[in-house]
Amino acid sequence: MTDLFPIQYSTLSAKALGRFVAQRYGLKDATCSFLMRGVSDTYRIDTKAGTQYILKVYRRTHRPLSEIKGEVELLDILHQQDAKVSFALKDKHGEKIQEFKAPEGIRHGILFTYAPGKTVRHLSNEQVQIVGREMAYNHNITSQIQLMYPRPTYDIYTTLLSPVQALEPAFATYPEGYKYLRELSDRVICKMAGFDARFWNYGYCHYDYLPKNFHFDEHDRFTLFDFDFAGKGPLVNDLMSFQVHFFLHIVHSFLTQREASRQWDLFLKAYQSGADISDEEIAAIPYLGLMFWTFFLRYQYEHYDDWSNNFFNDSHLQRMVAWLKRWEELYCDF
Numbered sequence: 146m147t148d149l150f151p152i153q154y155s156t157l158s159a160k161a162l163g164r165f166v167a168q169r170y171g172l173k174d175a176t177c178s179f180l181m182r183g184v185s186d187t188y189r190i191d192t193k194a195g196t197q198y199i200l201k202v203y204r205r206t207h208r209p210l211s212e213i214k215g216e217v218e219l220l221d222i223l224h225q226q227d228a229k230v231s232f233a234l235k236d237k238h239g240e241k242i243q244e245f246k247a248p249e250g251i252r253h254g255i256l257f258t259y260a261p262g263k264t265v266r267h268l269s270n271e272q273v274q275i276v277g278r279e280m281a282y283n284h285n286i287t288s289q290i291q292l293m294y295p296r297p298t299y300d301i302y303t304t305l306l307s308p309v310q311a312l313e314p315a316f317a318t319y320p321e322g323y324k325y326l327r328e329l330s331d332r333v334i335c336k337m338a339g340f341d342a343r344f345w346n347y348g349y350c351h352y353d354y355l356p357k358n359f360h361f362d363e364h365d366r367f368t369l370f371d372f373d374f375a376g377k378g379p380l381v382n383d384l385m386s387f388q389v390h391f392f393l394h395i396v397h398s399f400l401t402q403r404e405a406s407r408q409w410d411l412f413l414k415a416y417q418s419g420a421d422i423s424d425e426e427i428a429a430i431p432y433l434g435l436m437f438w439t440f441f442l443r444y445q446y447e448h449y450d451d452w453s454n455n456f457f458n459d460s461h462l463q464r465m466v467a468w469l470k471r472w473e474e475l476y477c478d479f
Contacts, residue, residue: 153249198259203254212296305333346426384422392434392475
């Protein structure tokens with residue numbers, strides 16, 4: 146038998162990728178190490194000169210080429226306007242998106258600038274304010290542009306209605322959890338109908354504005370990265386996803402609810418010093434948050450084979466439902 150058995154997800158050789166990057170980008174003595182398998186496969190490129198880069202290889206089933214081009218286009222615009230983001234680099238031929246003939250078919254990769262510093266899980270007051278100011282700066286850019294290439298759209302259908310429907314089979318052995326999810330969805334729909342979203346600020350949001358996706362260096366210089374979920378929708382979604390950080394710190398007892406609220410207020414004032422946001426948009430954050438949790442739960446379920454098989458089970462669903470209930474208790478007013 147000479148034909149390869151069908152493959153859905155391969156892992157590209159780090160050594161081969163290191164040689165490829167060294168040749169294609171003119172980086173002498175570049176070495177490559179595999180960092181993590183997640184939404185995409187992430188590798189770190191190191192040179193003897195001490196320079197580092199990040200190579201991201203997209204899963205074939207996750208992002209079509211058109212959406213990858215949209216990510217590059219968005220980062221180019223942000224970088225050109227001095228936003229503090231990691232961005233795609235050109236190779237010796239002027240190309241930013243690479244093509245790899247993997248066993249499962251063509252996969253695409255991008256070499257990104259490295260975000261100096263490290264992830265900070267427990268943010269200082271100054272760092273919280275920096276996040277607010279930098280988010281506002283980016284929103285003033287992304288609210289004024291229209292990309293040539295498509296990116297996902299975030300609305301009540303894509304983040305709530307469709308995910309709740311898609312998740313029904315996942316709850317086959319936990320029907321009480323699905324019953325709660327359906328009832329919660331109905332409450333969120335009613336609550337969102339009470340807002341006049343026509344006057345909200347729209348544009349391209351990051352949609353995963355958590356500390357795992359930005360670095361601070363030793364001088365508190367900030368760099369945002371991982372725009373894999375960047376898409377078009379209400380910009381307040383980024384404020385909402387940053388509130389998820391405070392929520393998780395409450396859940397894991399890293400912060401009291403009072404201290405989390407104090408830091409949130411610092412962040413919000415810093416954001417408002419650079420960008421406008423209405424009281425209604427702020428009031429919608431708790432309900433957008435429930436949509437965010439539902440969206441990502443659907444993502445975990447539908448990408449089970451490639452990514453989340455080590456934790457997606459009934460215990461995970463029970464934990465997520467408990468977190469939804471806690472979020473509802475802390476922030477919502479149905």
